[in-house]
Amino acid sequence: NVEEINLHDNQLNTLLCKNKLWNYFKKVKKIDLSCNLIKKLYYNVNSMNIMTIFASQLTSIDLSNNLLTSLKGIEQCQQLIILKAKYNKIDDIASLSSLQQLQELYLEGNNIMSIKDTLNTCHQLHTLSLQDQQYGKTYTNPICSDIEQYIKEIKQLKQLKQVDYLKKATFITNQQEQLEEKRKVTIIEQQEQQQEEDDNDDDDDDQQQDQVVK
Numbered sequence: 001n002v003e004e005i006n007l008h009d010n011q012l013n014t015l016l017c018k019n020k021l022w023n024y025f026k027k028v029k030k031i032d033l034s035c036n037l038i039k040k041l042y043y044n045v046n047s048m049n050i051m052t053i054f055a056s057q058l059t060s061i062d063l064s065n066n067l068l069t070s071l072k073g074i075e076q077c078q079q080l081i082i083l084k085a086k087y088n089k090i091d092d093i094a095s096l097s098s099l100q101q102l103q104e105l106y107l108e109g110n111n112i113m114s115i116k117d118t119l120n121t122c123h124q125l126h127t128l129s130l131q132d133q134q135y136g137k138t139y140t141n142p143i144c145s146d147i148e149q150y151i152k153e154i155k156q157l158k159q160l161k162q163v164d165y166l167k168k169a170t171f172i173t174n175q176q177e178q179l180e181e182k183r184k185v186t187i188i189e190q191q192e193q194q195q196e197e198d199d200n201d202d203d204d205d206d207q208q209q210d211q212v213v214k
Helices: 020-025 050-054 094-098 147-156 168-213
Strands: 004-006 030-032 060-062 082-084 104-106 127-129 132-134 137-139
Touching: 020 050, 147 168
Parallel strands: 004 030, 030 060, 060 082, 082 104, 104 127
Antiparallel strands: 132 137
16 A cells, blocks of 8 residues: 655646546655656646545645646545645645644745734645755745844744744744844945935035135
């Protein structure tokens, strides 16, 4: 009885199944679909696809490095504990709100703007990652750019214990320090800009005085 399937890097562009042999893998709990060309998880309810075949018992799925823009269809996997969907183009995560068993969620490198109205219903979720560094490059989401808002939304998720590979308390402290540093830089830039404007005004005054003397 097979419990794990690895379809990593197989140029798959669909989850539709034409071969009925897939029905013999009904006990699969973990599947790796990373590094493919998959664009969607949702298909017609009558279609035979990998998601519907394994949905009832799937506990872990890796969808990283695909072409997904939405996680619609993932709500079929009500037993899901671990979801990896890093490095896609995902901006719609509404389907996650029904995953009551979800504990670990990895979404670095997507287009997510907010999490507050989705993940607050995932009461078992203790690990969340929306940004990470790999080989000197940062993979993030738009939500992470607004540090103040990001901290606020993370604080609202009381069930979280680990955020962006750090303990939640450490993450919040680090983010607050970054926010304070950003504020300091903004103040310095404003002061420098004001000084430059003052210097320009002084130069204009000097030129006017020179013209008067002449």
